[in-house]
Amino acid sequence: MRNVSVTDMIHVLDTDTAPMDVLRAIAQSGVQENAFYVLDIGDIVHKHSEWKMKMPRVEPFYAVKCNDSQLVLATLAALGTGFDCASKTEIAKVMDLGVDGSRIIFANPAKMASHIRYAASQDVNTMTFDNECELYKVKQMHPNARMVLRIRCDATVAQCQLGMKFGCDPLVEAPRLLKLAAALGVTVVGVSFHVGSGCQDPPVFRRAISAARDLFDLGGQLGFSMSLLDIGGGYPGNRGSSIDQISEVVNAALDDYFPISLGVQIIAEPGRFYVASAYTLATLIHSKRDTMYYINDGVYGSFNCILYDHAVVKAIPLENKGGKPLLSSVWGPTCDGLDQVLDSVLLPPLDIGDWLVFEDMGAYTLPVASTFNGFPVPKVHAVIDESVWRFLKGCLPLTEDHFIAQNNNWTSVWDIPSPEQSTPSSPSPSPYIYELMA
Numbered sequence: 001m002r003n004v005s006v007t008d009m010i011h012v013l014d015t016d017t018a019p020m021d022v023l024r025a026i027a028q029s030g031v032q033e034n035a036f037y038v039l040d041i042g043d044i045v046h047k048h049s050e051w052k053m054k055m056p057r058v059e060p061f062y063a064v065k066c067n068d069s070q071l072v073l074a075t076l077a078a079l080g081t082g083f084d085c086a087s088k089t090e091i092a093k094v095m096d097l098g099v100d101g102s103r104i105i106f107a108n109p110a111k112m113a114s115h116i117r118y119a120a121s122q123d124v125n126t127m128t129f130d131n132e133c134e135l136y137k138v139k140q141m142h143p144n145a146r147m148v149l150r151i152r153c154d155a156t157v158a159q160c161q162l163g164m165k166f167g168c169d170p171l172v173e174a175p176r177l178l179k180l181a182a183a184l185g186v187t188v189v190g191v192s193f194h195v196g197s198g199c200q201d202p203p204v205f206r207r208a209i210s211a212a213r214d215l216f217d218l219g220g221q222l223g224f225s226m227s228l229l230d231i232g233g234g235y236p237g238n239r240g241s242s243i244d245q246i247s248e249v250v251n252a253a254l255d256d257y258f259p260i261s262l263g264v265q266i267i268a269e270p271g272r273f274y275v276a277s278a279y280t281l282a283t284l285i286h287s288k289r290d291t292m293y294y295i296n297d298g299v300y301g302s303f304n305c306i307l308y309d310h311a312v313v314k315a316i317p318l319e320n321k322g323g324k325p326l327l328s329s330v331w332g333p334t335c336d337g338l339d340q341v342l343d344s345v346l347l348p349p350l351d352i353g354d355w356l357v358f359e360d361m362g363a364y365t366l367p368v369a370s371t372f373n374g375f376p377v378p379k380v381h382a383v384i385d386e387s388v389w390r391f392l393k394g395c396l397p398l399t400e401d402h403f404i405a406q407n408n409n410w411t412s413v414w415d416i417p418s419p420e421q422s423t424p425s426s427p428s429p430s431p432y433i434y435e436l437m438a
């Protein structure tokens with residue numbers, strides 16, 4: 001009996017099959033009408049090795065809010081990352097996978113009382129703060145807390161700025177807060193910052209690490225044992241992007257300000273880096289008006305990233321049908337005029353039934369998507385390359401049950417949406433298609 005639901009299973013692909021083949025097979029099956037994702041678990045595993053190689057001193061604590069899919073979290077737990085959680089529910093979700101409280105940082109500087117008490121009850125002790133009130137709350141509700149002071153140091157260019165909401169001024173406020181913590185008897189263990197999500201200003205990391213150094217010195221003078229530096233998120237994750245520039249700046253700054261000999265633990269909270277490129281979205285053109293194309297996912301679904309994450313998306317026709325490119329627009333399925341995915345983009349002439357593919361859709365998309373106007377959130381079909389599967393399959397919390405290893409017949413479609421409904425005499429469910437057109 002499997003204890004993993006079919007939608008949380010990962011399909012193992014033989015060496016001749018790529019994730020894009022799966023996307024094509026589902027799109028062209030003739031029965032798929034809803035938008036869907038293909039999630040390449042191998043891409044997440046490759047990202048992790050890239051991180052380890054390029055920033056060996058920095059332990060990643062994945063930012064759960066970026067994409068809280070059970071499969072993503074289980075994969076990262078299997079790889080041994082830590083987790084950045086912002087709420088009681090995120091903490092519970094990660095701990096359900098067997099992750100220990102010591103591998104979680106509660107990185108929300110403004111926490112609700114019940115969430116602090118919950119963290120205390122679960123031995124999640126490492127938490128951030130950037131204001132006075134938080135110290136009083138924590139003193140009362142979580143005496144074992146190990147507090148990390150979040151300072152503000154903004155990238156000059158970032159996809160999403162965070163500094164206007166979180167992070168105290170490192171020169172004036174931060175010293176005052178350290179002194180107050182000392183007076184209250186609240187334990188401070190380190191400093192954190194977030195330069196902004198989608199950071200395009202690599203040198204900002206040096207400025208921030210240097211500011212953290214000064215506060216480590218002050219903390220030491222106040223009697224704290226300063227042992228944790230958290231360099232936050234901000235690393236790019238799309239195809240073709242690279243963390244080379246940021247990692248060079250970070251590694252050099254760490255060597256200068258926090259040499260290995262000091263024994264300070266260095267962590268980061270990458271979100272989009274790990275998941276952006278792992279997800280590819282396939283959408284169907286179900287209606288058209290001249291060169292206005294209506295697809296089955298929009299800004300109230302996956303493309304909320306256009307509004308909230310300031311994402312710029314690119315439509316790629318699944319079939320290269322030729323024809324002179326025309327100035328076109330792409331619209332979501334709801335009846336709201338705001339629901340536009342692309343405004344004036346060059347596309348070859350397309351027809352109803354054609355598919356548009358969007359890459360790099362893993363970050364800040366699914367967790368925010370709604371079913372507004374009755375349109376479902378796209379399902380996710382997870383795949384993994386055979387060689388990566390061999391490496392990952394024994395790593396808890398992933399078990400044999402998470403993988404569908406038989407890769408035969410995957411282009412055919414059976415009318416069985418879930419294993420519960422299958423009887424021993426019927427064929428096993430299609431490896432890839434969980435939902436069929438009504």
Ligand SMILES: *Cc1c(COP(=O)(O)O)cnc(C)c1O
Pocket residue numbers: 063065066084107108194196197198232233234235269270271272273
């Ligand atoms: C959102 C967030 C992150 C992740 O940021 P990315 O830019 O996706 O890497 C990390 N830390 C905190 C505190 C966050 O709020």
